[in-house]
Amino acid sequence: MKVRIHVSLKPGVLDPQGRAVHHALDGLGFSGVEDVRIGRLVELEVADTTTDEALAEMCEKLLANTVIENYRIEKVAA
Amino acid sequence: MRAAVITFPGSNCDRDMAVAIEQVSGKAPIRVWHGDADLPDGLDFIALPGGFSYGDYLRSGAMAANSPIMRSVVAAAGRGVPVLGVCNGFQVLTEAGLLPGALMRNAGQTFVCRTVALSVENGESLFTRGYGAGASIRIPVAHHDGNFFADEATLDRLEGEGRVAFRYGEAVNGSQRDIAGVLNEAGNVLGMMPHPERAIEDAQGGSDGRAMFESIFANLAVA
Numbered sequence: 001m002k003v004r005i006h007v008s009l010k011p012g013v014l015d016p017q018g019r020a021v022h023h024a025l026d027g028l029g030f031s032g033v034e035d036v037r038i039g040r041l042v043e044l045e046v047a048d049t050t051t052d053e054a055l056a057e058m059c060e061k062l063l064a065n066t067v068i069e070n071y072r073i074e075k076v077a078a
Numbered sequence: 079m080r081a082a083v084i085t086f087p088g089s090n091c092d093r094d095m096a097v098a099i100e101q102v103s104g105k106a107p108i109r110v111w112h113g114d115a116d117l118p119d120g121l122d123f124i125a126l127p128g129g130f131s132y133g134d135y136l137r138s139g140a141m142a143a144n145s146p147i148m149r150s151v152v153a154a155a156g157r158g159v160p161v162l163g164v165c166n167g168f169q170v171l172t173e174a175g176l177l178p179g180a181l182m183r184n185a186g187q188t189f190v191c192r193t194v195a196l197s198v199e200n201g202e203s204l205f206t207r208g209y210g211a212g213a214s215i216r217i218p219v220a221h222h223d224g225n226f227f228a229d230e231a232t233l234d235r236l237e238g239e240g241r242v243a244f245r246y247g248e249a250v251n252g253s254q255r256d257i258a259g260v261l262n263e264a265g266n267v268l269g270m271m272p273h274p275e276r277a278i279e280d281a282q283g284g285s286d287g288r289a290m291f292e293s294i295f296a297n298l299a300v301a
Contacts, residue, residue: 014185014227016185017187067172068182068227
């Protein structure tokens with residue numbers, strides 16, 4: 001089973017990288033970009049028997065830092 | 079006095095830390111590898127050095143926080159053994175849950191490498207007694223991810239409990255409330271981005287870091 005873990009900064013947490021990319025997009029002439037936030041995508045290939053609880057634990061313990069980040073678990077149809 | 083310095087793959091200030099400990103205490107610390115499951119018995123002090131453990135993969139300090147030796151460090155901290163994390167060591171301590179908050183990319187996006195002014199906010203901890211509250215000192219920083227973040231409630235609690243050990247005296251990395259170093263609730267774990275081990279003698283450009291090691295070891299002699 002393929003699982004995608006989407007890790008994103010929590011709302012309100014300043015994202016200096018996103019801000020720099022926002023400025024770069026402005027510089028390229030793309031108007032109307034109101035905000036840029038940069039996150040991380042982790043793709044896992046796991047046994048089909050892997051439980052939702054185990055996936056959540058992987059996120060809580062390692063894949064995301066829940067002080068500053070949210071995560072979303074997406075199971076991808078084979 | 080038995081001290082240990084933990085080395086992770088990618089640590090690069092472990093030797094500096096060991097030299098500083100030996101110069102101030104007169105005794106060389108035990109060097110411990112990250113893959114060891116157990117710490118040496120009877121430790122009085124544990125130092126987590128700066129560097130780029132595991133290449134900063136995933137997040138700075140995240141992989142090291144889950145290495146075998148950290149389970150023993152967490153247990154030792156729980157027993158009251160003084161633990162100092164400098165720079166990457168601070169990142170490891172937050173990732174391991176021994177300290178609150180997180181160290182994010184510097185607000186200015188650049189690596190900051192210079193000597194900065196710090197004010198000692200808590201002059202009574204076992205790490206900072208030698209300075210006294212309100213002291214102004216100069217210690218080098220060298221980091222890309224030193225931007226301390228915690229939610230407002232956590233920041234208020236840290237301030238209220240006297241757990242902000244050091245504050246920057248100038249703009250450095252965008253840290254919330256200019257926090258440069260924090261203590262755990264029991265006061266035996268300190269994480270800080272500046273490098274006191276790089277300011278032990280005047281030949282290094284300053285010796286303001288020396289009093290921190292003197293504080294730690296003086297406390298041990300009394301205990």
